[in-house]
Amino acid sequence: MRWSQTLIPTLKEDPSDAEIVSHKLMLRAGLIRKLSAGAYSYLPLGLRSLNKIINIVREEMDAAGAAEVLMPVLQPAELWRESGRFDGFGDLMCRFTDRAGRVNVLGPTHEEVITSIVRDSLNSYRQLPVTLYQIQTKFRDEVRPRFGVLRSREFQMKDAYSFDVDEAGLGHSYKAMYDAYCRIFSRCGLKYRPVEADTGLIGGDVSHEFMVPAESGEDIMLSCAKCGYDANAERAECPPTKDAQGPCDSGLAGKSNVREVSTPGAHTVEQVCKFLNTEPAQLIKTLIYMADGKPVAVLVRGDREINQAKLQRFLKAGTLEMASAVTILDVTGGPLGFSGPVGLKLRMVADWSVWPMKDFVTGANKADTHLVEVNLGKDFKIEEFSDLRMAKEGDRCPRCEGTLALTHGIEVGHVFKLGTKYSSKMNALFRTEKGEQKPMVMGCYGIGINRIMASAIELYHDEHGVIWPMSIAPYQVIIVSLRQDDEQIMGAAKKIYENLQKVGVEVLWDDRDLAPGVKFNDADLIGIPIRVTVGNKVVKAGTVDVKPRSAKEQVPVFHAGAVEAVTEMLQKYTCG
RNA sequence: CGGGGCGUAGCUCAGCUUGGCUAGAGCGCUUGGUUUGGGACCAAGAGGUCCCGGGUUCAAAUCCCGGCGCCCCGACCA
CATH class of the missing domain: 3.40.50.800 (Anticodon-binding domain)
Incomplete structure (x- = not known):
């Protein structure tokens, strides 16, 4: 191609609305242009690179035995009601009502569609396993699109779905995709790390994300240099410490020493600590959540944060959000910022970090008041302990004696073992050798095509511009x-x-x-x-x-x- | 959704505080000429819904009200 015959509108100066280096360079090098927030046109140079990435992905999917399909972006809401995700996805899903009054969505992902195809087309163990994939535009009405094509409302995704007769079969399909992903990212010239991940809205039990280490990445990974443990921070486990092996109700025998103290205006952990001259680790935060519409009190040590994904999984809640100030007043009797477990008549769950604590501070469910010298067992009881907190840098590795280190990363791929989440809800059944009917065991596997391009630029550039890896260069x-x-x-x-x-x-x-x-x-x-x-x-x-x-x-x-x-x-x- | 910022030529921005004459600069673009191995020079020129709507005023890019769009932080999130 002659430059004079194509469109490569380079820019001398950084566009004012770009912040991170890949976004700036993609605009400056004439790869993309923005149409609106989170929607980008790919110009000739950008499209060539995108197509090269797509070719690599397609070659590796085909080599891994997956068959390509193409499903509609336009999908009936009914299908999403079958799986129960119509509400789960909420406003993240682009929806509209057509002329006949039917509610439609623009597919943010395709588990429902593929499951509906497979349930009608496959019905015997003889026809399984099968893995199907497509490369297509996905739509997500993101709360805040940002970083150019890294988080956009419209993007290219390769999504694959595997159907097996049992867990062992899923294990093989998952491994095949996992290995194919490694080859894809290597061929694209990326540095990457597979890490344990949370399954979020997709669901399932086991999942790995493929992360490209980059300062600008939205995700945080925690890794242990000693044993190689590597996980997304939202997934990383925080098992009970050795202290938590013993009884948590050590003070049960003695008399309660609880005292009320006045803490006017102190409703954050910091303010309370300053007031009482103590440490955040000596406080218990009591957060009121609404899980499927029912209030739950969640306890965590004052210096730690609740991991909402862990909490949601533990509570098996369909929806989970923090309670409003009004609700808190209603269920605890006290205002926001002064909640505590003593005397609370709610379901209470606690993070392991609470277990070893003694003589701690809590809210009193009363305005401008806290309780001191509170103890588990003596003053209140917790039936349910679990890992509910957000892991952070410096934490003990959950697998060994090492310490967790933090890296930022860009998620370019994500693989999930779904199990029968969709097949059982949507009746994707097959007949076994013995004639029984069983739900298919599914996996799903996604790659963000545009993110591969952006993360390659994040990795490979200098002060003059992009330095493409040969395999995906325009x-x-x-x-x-x-x-x-x-x-x-x-x-x-x-x-x-x-x-x-x-x-x-x-x-x-x-x-x-x-x-x-x-x-x-x-x-x-x-x-x-x-x-x-x-x-x-x-x-x-x-x-x-x-x-x-x-x-x-x-x-x-x-x-x-x-x-x-x-x-x-x-x-x-x-x-x- | 909460907080902050921005919106003036194709791009980057100045002007707005304290209203006033024909709205500016650099880059880019057009024409002519000189140049030609790391963003050249001279000359001439084109290019504007000052985001939109309303208000105040003799007079609004500038002040006030409402709206829209974009960016950042947070919350949220395959």
């Missing part, structure tokens, strides 16, 4: 011709351009009549891996210069040998 080679009015130069450039195309090299020829500096800077900005410069030297010495984008120095070669030099370099820089 073009492999860029020819920069320096004098558009010089027949010898243009003739040599054209010959190299045509000969490279003949041997199947993807080449962009910058044939624009612009100053050399402009063209070099644009070439650096768009980051094509190999640059061939054709200028005066071809006239004077018969040479052109070949330079990898990632290298500082260029090497002169005779123009007749340029194609050979380039193809040699191509091999050197191609990974996977």
Whole structure:
């Protein structure tokens, strides 16, 4: 392709509405343009890279034995009511009512659709296992789209779904996808780590996310250098410490020493600590949640945070939200900020961090009042303890004696063992060898295509622009011709351009009549891996210069040998 | 959804506090000329719904009210 015939609108300055480096560079290099918040057009260069990623994904899915399908974006709400997710997804799902008054959604994911297809088409163990996938646009009405294409309302996803007869079968399907994902990310040139993950709205028991380490990543991973444990912070386990092995009601025998103290205006942990001259770790926070509409008191040590995902799983709640101030007053008798477990007539659950605590501070369910020297067993009882807190940097590793370290990351893929969550609700059944009917055992597997592109740029760039990995670069080679009015130069450039195309090299020829500096800077900005410069030297010495984008120095070669030099370099820089 | 910021030429922004003449700069664009291996120079030129609507005023980019859009932080989140 000649630059003069395509659309590559590069920008000299950073666009004002971009914050992170991949977003800035994608706009500046003319890969994308924003239409509205969270909706982007892909221009020729961006689309070429996107398609290269899609090709890699497709090759690896096919190699892993998955079959490609294409399902509708437009889906009836009814289908989502079957699985029970119509409400679960809430406003995250784009919905509209059609002319006949039917409620429709734009698919945020396709578990329901694929399950409805499979339940009608497969009914015997003889037909299983099967893995189906598609590559398609997904819609999510995100609360806050941001970071360019990293969190957008419309994006490209590869989603795959496996159907097996049992858990063991699912294990194999899951492994096959997991391995395919590793190959895909490697071939795209990414650094990545699979980590244990929470299953969120998709559901299921086991899941792994594939994370690209990046400062700008929205996700936080906690990892143990000692044993290799690696998990998303929202998933990372916080098992009970050794202290929690013993009785938590150690003070049961003695008399209660609880005293009320006045703490006017102190309703945050910090304020209370300052007032009572104590530490957050000596407080118990009592949070009131509404789980499926019923109030629950949740206790955690004052210096820790509740992990809502863990809580929701423990309570097996369909919906979970923090109670309003009005509700808190109603169920505890005290205002927001002064809740405590003593005398509370609610379901109470506590994080393990509460277990070993003694003589602690709690709210008194009374305005401007706290209780001190409170003890478990003596003053109140907790029947249910569990791991409910958010893990954080510096915590003990749940698997060994190591310490957890923190890294930010971009989630580029996520694999789930769903089990029978969808198949049983939606009646996707099959007949076993013995003639019994059983729900299929499912897995689902997603890759964010656009995120692969953005995270590659996050990983590989310098102050001049993008440095594409060869496998997903829009073009492999860029020819920069320096004098558009010089027949010898243009003739040599054209010959190299045509000969490279003949041997199947993807080449962009910058044939624009612009100053050399402009063209070099644009070439650096768009980051094509190999640059061939054709200028005066071809006239004077018969040479052109070949330079990898990632290298500082260029090497002169005779123009007749340029194609050979380039193809040699191509091999050197191609990974996977 | 809470908090903050922004909206003026294709892009980046100044002007707004303290209302006033024809609304500005740099880059980009057009034409002519000179240049040509790292964002060149000279000259001439085109380009505006100052986000939208209403109000105040002799007079509004500027002040007031309402709305829309975008960005950031938080809450939330495959």
